[in-house]
Amino acid sequence: MNVIEIEGLRKDYRRFRRRTVRAVSELDLEVPEGGVFGFLGPNGAGKTTTIRCLLGLVAPTEGRVRMLGAEIPRGLPEVVRQVGSIVEAPALFPRFSGRRNLQILAGLDGIGRRTVEDALEKVGLAERAGDRVRTYSLGMRQRLGIAAALTKDPAVLILDEPANGLDPAGIVEVRELLRRLGAEGRTVFISSHILAEVHQTADRVAILANGRCVAAGPVSEVLASSKGEGLIVKLRDLEAGHAALTAAGIEAVLEEEALRVTASASDAERISRTLAERGLYVTELRPDEADLETVFLELTRDADEEAPA
Amino acid sequence: MIRLVLSEFLRIRSRRLVWVLAMLIVLGVVVGSAIAAANSHPPTAADLAQAHANYLSERASCIAGDFHMPSAMLGGNTLRQWCDENLREADFAPGDEFVLSTLPGILKGTSFLLIVMGLVIGSSSVGADWQSGSMSTLLTWEPRRLRVLAVRIVVVTAAVFFLAIALQALLSLALAAVAATRGDTTGLGGTWLQDLALVIARIGAMAVFGAVVGLSVSMIGRATAASLGVVFVYLAVVENLLREHVPGIAPWLLSTNSVVFVSGDPLIGGPETDAFSVAHAVAVMTIYAAVLVAVAAALFRSRDVE
Numbered sequence: 001m002n003v004i005e006i007e008g009l010r011k012d013y014r015r016f017r018r019r020t021v022r023a024v025s026e027l028d029l030e031v032p033e034g035g036v037f038g039f040l041g042p043n044g045a046g047k048t049t050t051i052r053c054l055l056g057l058v059a060p061t062e063g064r065v066r067m068l069g070a071e072i073p074r075g076l077p078e079v080v081r082q083v084g085s086i087v088e089a090p091a092l093f094p095r096f097s098g099r100r101n102l103q104i105l106a107g108l109d110g111i112g113r114r115t116v117e118d119a120l121e122k123v124g125l126a127e128r129a130g131d132r133v134r135t136y137s138l139g140m141r142q143r144l145g146i147a148a149a150l151t152k153d154p155a156v157l158i159l160d161e162p163a164n165g166l167d168p169a170g171i172v173e174v175r176e177l178l179r180r181l182g183a184e185g186r187t188v189f190i191s192s193h194i195l196a197e198v199h200q201t202a203d204r205v206a207i208l209a210n211g212r213c214v215a216a217g218p219v220s221e222v223l224a225s226s227k228g229e230g231l232i233v234k235l236r237d238l239e240a241g242h243a244a245l246t247a248a249g250i251e252a253v254l255e256e257e258a259l260r261v262t263a264s265a266s267d268a269e270r271i272s273r274t275l276a277e278r279g280l281y282v283t284e285l286r287p288d289e290a291d292l293e294t295v296f297l298e299l300t301r302d303a304d305e306e307a308p309a
Numbered sequence: 310m311i312r313l314v315l316s317e318f319l320r321i322r323s324r325r326l327v328w329v330l331a332m333l334i335v336l337g338v339v340v341g342s343a344i345a346a347a348n349s350h351p352p353t354a355a356d357l358a359q360a361h362a363n364y365l366s367e368r369a370s371c372i373a374g375d376f377h378m379p380s381a382m383l384g385g386n387t388l389r390q391w392c393d394e395n396l397r398e399a400d401f402a403p404g405d406e407f408v409l410s411t412l413p414g415i416l417k418g419t420s421f422l423l424i425v426m427g428l429v430i431g432s433s434s435v436g437a438d439w440q441s442g443s444m445s446t447l448l449t450w451e452p453r454r455l456r457v458l459a460v461r462i463v464v465v466t467a468a469v470f471f472l473a474i475a476l477q478a479l480l481s482l483a484l485a486a487v488a489a490t491r492g493d494t495t496g497l498g499g500t501w502l503q504d505l506a507l508v509i510a511r512i513g514a515m516a517v518f519g520a521v522v523g524l525s526v527s528m529i530g531r532a533t534a535a536s537l538g539v540v541f542v543y544l545a546v547v548e549n550l551l552r553e554h555v556p557g558i559a560p561w562l563l564s565t566n567s568v569v570f571v572s573g574d575p576l577i578g579g580p581e582t583d584a585f586s587v588a589h590a591v592a593v594m595t596i597y598a599a600v601l602v603a604v605a606a607a608l609f610r611s612r613d614v615e
Contacts, residue, residue: 013613056452057445057614076452085449091442093320100323107316108450148446 003156003187004031004054009063011049011211023049025211027063031189031204036182038202038219039191042300046211047191048088051160055085068156081109084154086162090145094134098125098144101133106151119147124173138165146174157181157188163197175201195296209300223295233259233271234284241280248274260288310460313451317464326433327468330426334476337422342483349407349491356403364401371396399496407492410501412484413508416477420512420571423476427469427516428540431523434465436533445614454610458528462602465524466517473516477509507573515571518594525601528609563597566590 009027014020024046031037041047052058053065056073065072068079092101102116120129123143133141142165149157162178163171178201182188192198198205199219206216215222234257235241242259245252250271251262261271265287272282321327352360370376371392383391402408438444451457488494527536548562559565570590 052445052613052615055445055449057448059611059613073452080450080452083449087445087449089442091444091446093323093437093441093443095325096323100319104316104320104323105446105450107319108312108447110312 001033002030003033003068004029004189005064005066006030006050006054007064009050009053009065010061011046011053011058012061022211024053024060027208027211027213029206029213029216031187033187034182034185035203036178036188036190036201038198038205039189039208040193040195040198040205040296041191041208042193045208045300047208048160050208051085051087051158051189051191054158055083055087057087081152082155083158084149084152084156085158085160086142086145086149087160089138089164090141090148092133092141092144092148095132097130098133098136098140098147099129101144102129102148102151105148109152111151115151115153119151122150122177123147139167139170142166143170143174146177155186157186159188159190161192161194162190163192163194171197207296207299214299215295230288231261231263231265231268231271232284232286232288233261233275233282235259235275235280235282237280240278241275244275244278244280245271250274258284310456313456313460314464317460318468321430321434321464321468324433324437327430327472330429331472331476334422334426335479338476338480338483341480342487345407345484346487346491348405349487350405351491351493352403352406360401360403361398364396364398367401368392368396402493407484407487408496409485409488409492409494410496412481413501413505415484416480416505416508416512417571419480420515423473423512423516424519424567427473427519428523429537430469430472431465431520431525432527432536432540433523433533434461434520435524435527436531436536439527439531440533448614455606458606458609462521462524465520469520470513470517473513474509477512481505481509508571511571511573515567518567518598521598522601525598525605528605529601560585560589561593563594566593570594 006027006029009024009029010022011024012020012022027046027050029050039047039050049058053060054067054072056076059073067076068082070076070079092098093104096104099116099120102119103113106112106116117126117129120126123146125140125143125147128136128140133144136144142162146159146162149159157178159178162174166174175197178188178190182201182203190198190202202219204216204218205222207214207222233241233245233252238254238257238259242252242254245259245261250267253260253262261267263271268285272285275282372389374388378388378391386394438447447457448454485494522540523536526539527533530536530539544564548564551558552562552565567590569585570587573587
């Protein structure tokens with residue numbers, strides 16, 4: 001079952017006496033139930049606009065958005081109690097304490113003070129909960145936003161750049177928290193441009209560029225779609241190694257710090273032996289596996305090239 | 310719905326601005342009462358004797374025809390009857406003591422403070438949400454926008470009305486204490502009390518009107534300062550220009566209607582126009598408030614929240 005379904009979503013922002021800006025264009029997206037879903041894209045790709053459409057804050061120009069089976073925005077009141085969210089930086093009252101901010105929001109759902117305290121505890125803000133939000137760092141505000149979203153005990157958690165402003169320890173904590181929430185069967189939808197973070201957290205991803213979805217699916221499938229394939233070979237004398245492999249009929253490209261060999265992992269032994277027979281010893285041999293960042297850059301670059309001028 | 314109302318009450322109760330404004334007015338009450346107490350001196354026996362002598366002298370002059378009253382002004386009365394009706398001894402009382410019977414007038418004179426308080430609380434109750442971005446957070450918890458606006462109006466107006474009544478009651482009690490200890494408490498019959506209660510209620514209603522106007526304009530402009538600026542410029546500049554250049558428009562101006570409503574006196578509409586009733590003032594202000602709320606609701610409902 002899909003928790004989120006987006007079909008042909010388009011959002012144009014019309015500004016007075018300025019040209020219309022298309023933030024999202026013909027976006028189709030399906031987010032299955034459970035696990036962590038990474039929603040990636042460069043700045044201005046349309047991630048936040050898509051999230052705002054999901055949360056009923058922005059009206060789509062065209063297209064259909066469904067969440068937990070309800071049409072958005074009409075059916076949002078029926079499901080909003082199951083949806084926790086942060087859009088961009090958590091927007092709370094700077095002059096109220098963190099606790100008071102949460103109590104006001106939690107009061108809307110009849111959530112008790114005990115739950116508020118538990119949520120503050122869970123994000124490590126219990127000790128500073130009585131301080132005014134304006135004295136909080138960006139990271140603390142982010143934690144407070146996550147705490148607010150968690151007080152609902154939501155089935156779907158929508159977080160826009162949840163690691164923004166967090167220190168390394170905070171990033172690790174949030175990552176573990178999100179993984180845990182995903183493993184509990186909740187659907188955690190995170191938008192981010194910190195690709196390594198998403199790579200370590202998400203089960204599935206969608207990559208957005210110029211308002212369109214350019215890739216979507218399990219992380220392994222998206223990585224496999226990359227143009228990168230073959231093996232990376234490192235040794236002291238790269239030129240001699242390149243000559244040896246070419247002489248042995250193994251296709252290799254000489255790069256600045258390594259040889260990129262067009263071969264499968266099962267050819268690793270043959271490559272290693274060929275080089276060793278010529279007195280060249282391999283210092284590193286590994287699959288030329290693309291990471292999410294490489295795939296992301298390839299896909300978003302392709303989308304930029306294809307985009308109409 | 311009840312949860313939203315309770316949450317909004319918790320929010321407005323937590324707002325520092327509300328408490329600061331209320332405390333400033335309380336401070337004003339304390340200072341004003343202290344000044345009234347310091348300046349109020351109960352008359353001595355000699356003062357009273359002098360006042361009585363002045364009254365008798367004036368009355369005698371009146372009856373003797375020294376005022377040269379035309380007979381048409383007497384309305385069929387004898388000169389003595391006319392003098393007895395129009396010259397009252399109370400008007401000759403020594404003037405340097407605080408007289409509690411003037412309290413309704415004092416409340417009317419200070420009512421603008423409470424109206425401004427309502428305007429500021431109303432404006433900031435929405436402007437703060439837009440400025441901090443917490444409107445989008447609120448709508449991710451309660452997406453029914455018209456409900457959010459309706460509850461916000463109810464809670465803000467209830468809070469402003471309560472504050473306006475409480476602060477006027479405080480001022481009344483403080484001045485009553487001054488009058489009881491150092492002033493004059495005569496002439497406080499049932500009619501006076503009824504008049505006082507009506508004045509307090511009308512000023513409370515005007516503060517509520519200010520809150521509704523401030524809240525609506527702030528919802529339209531999405532900023533507290535802009536909203537307050539627009540309202541003050543409209544009242545101070547636009548209405549004065551209109552009054553000057555468009556004859557006969559006074560009955561449709563907010564400022565004129567506000568004065569008529571607070572005073573409860575139709576004749577105060579001004580010499581430039583025919584007097585109009587308090588009911589007319591209520592109707593005009595209700596229509597203005599309703600139009601502003603309708604525009605604010607329509608924009609809030611359809612607008613993208615970023």
